[in-house]
Amino acid sequence: MTRDNSIETSGDRATEETATASAAAPRRAVLLLLTALSVLPVNIYLPALPNIAAAFQADFALVNLSIAGYAIVNALTEIVAGAMSDRYGRRPVALVAVSVFIVASVGCALAPNIGIFLMFRVMQASIAACFCVALVVIKETAGGRQAANRIGYAAMGWAIAPMLGPTFGGVLDELFGWRAIFVTLALLGAAILAISMRELKETSGHGSRLRGNYFVSYGQLLSSTRFWAYTLCMACSMGTLYIFLGGASLAVGASLGGSSAKLGFFMGMVPAGFILGSYLAARFAGRSLSKTLVIARLSTCMGLLLGLVLSISGVTHVLAFFGPCMFIGIGNGLTFPAANLGVMSVRAHLAGTAAGLAAAMSIAGGALIASVTGLFIERPGAVLTLFSLLLKSASLALGAALFATFVDRRTASRSPQGEPAESGQSA
Structure with missing residues (x-):
């Protein structure tokens, strides 16, 4: 009888695990969709910019503000949405963000003048909230190693969407006009909103919700050495x-003979490398976060060092440039899951705030680095100079990864379990 009961119990457990796995599949799918939608609007409409300028009889420089304005609001949205998801929950923040995005997309499609278009275009940046929400939901519904695996696969979608976006947008513009791009975005948003309302469940308990001043929360994160290392x-x-x-x-x-098509093709090697790196991160998610970062940054530095050596040696083939640069994508694809999990584990109850703040700081910091180094690239054909600048930035990232390893080891030595605490005590 006991044996029969144990067989029956194990059968029940297997059935429950199968049901849980089948229920988790749609949730993973909706998180992938939310992640992809958060980046698709960034560049899907870029091929249509000249036609938008012509339709509104506006300066191209004025229409180009839709890029800068979107980027600024995108970064601010990441910061605010992360903290709001900690206070009000992940699900409502995601649903509101997608709803605002749908309204903004319709507004762009129907805009009668450039002012209205720019206003709704900036509103589209609300969709950035779904990025940090998706990351936090993955972390809260999976263990540490499994979370790294799932974020790795989500990052593949995050890379594929902007890769295909300009091509898709260009086709829509050519066949139906530029307004069709924003109609399509509104329809995609509506479809994902319907799926999210059904499949996206709340993962933060009421007891763990953020209470108190937002600035105190930011202060707690910014006072953490571990948060700074990963960010x-x-x-x-x-x-x-x-x-x-x-x-x-x-x-x-x-x-390349001035061919933008050839240039676009070869530049696609870096996003392709990001997809490969994200796949590797998902496949080999068992390593510690900081060690994964070191491996990722070493791979980028080694690839760029190869490119620098080839450039010094006088090798001018186009693949001698883009081949080594592919390691930028591979390294970033490996970095993305580990670094995001690292910042979200600094304070368990501030995971959303940490994800949003780190994303905004990363975008701002990356843009600052690019702006400063851009002053040194003054003439065409400066391959050697470019590789030198790329290698310097990659070396800084490697230094930060080594610093993160040092901080994690120091935290582990203080922890009775011998591992960095999930709450990530400030070092």
């Missing part, structure tokens, strides 16, 4: 990518 690693990694994006066309554009 600086992300910022310098982002800076390396921004330097490449800003300098690649100037460095090798002439060698």
Whole structure:
């Protein structure tokens, strides 16, 4: 009888685990969709910018403000939405963000003048909230190693969306006009909102909700050495990518005969590398976070060092430039899951605030690094200069990764379990 009961119990457990796994699959799918939607609007409409300027009879420089304005509001949204998700819950923040995005997309499609268009375009940046919400939900519904695995796969979607976005937007603009791009974004938002309302469950308990002053929460994170180590690693990694994006066309554009199609194809090797790095992060999620960062940043530095050596040796083939630069994407793909899990584990009850603040700081820091180094790339064909700048930024990221390893080891030595505490006591 006891044996029969144990068999029956184990069968029940297996059934429960299967049911849990099947229920988790749609949730993972909606998180992937939310992550992809958070980045798709960034560049899907870029091929249509000249047509938008012509339709509104506006200066191209004025229409171009839709890029800068979106980026600024995007960063601010990351900061505010992360803290709000800690206070009010993950689900309502995501649903409100998608709803505002739908309204903004419809507004862009129907805008009668450039002022209205720019206003609604900036409102579209509300969708950035879904990025940090998705990361936090993954962390709260999976263990440490499994979370790294899932974030790695989510990052693949995060990379594929902006890769395909400009091509998709260009086709829509050519076939139906630029307004069709924003109609499509509104329809995608509506579909994802419907799926989210059904599948996205709340993961933060009422007892763990953030209470008190937001500035106190930010202060707790900014006083943590561990938070700074992981965030600086992300910022310098982002800076390396921004330097490449800003300098690649100037460095090798002439060698491609001025063909923007060829340039776009070869520049796609870096996002492809990011997808590969994210896949590797998902497959090998068992390593410690800081060690993963060191491996990621070493791979980027080694790749860029190879490119620098080839450049010094006088090798001018286009693949001698873009091949080594592919390691920028591979390294960032490996960095993304580990660094985000690192900042979210600094204070367990401030995971959303940490994800949003770190994302905003990484974007701002990366842009600052790219802006400063851009002053040194003054002439076409400056491949050697570009590789030197890329390697310097990548080395800073490696230094931050080594610092994160040191902080984690010091925290582990203080912990009775011998591992860095999940709450991440400030070092």
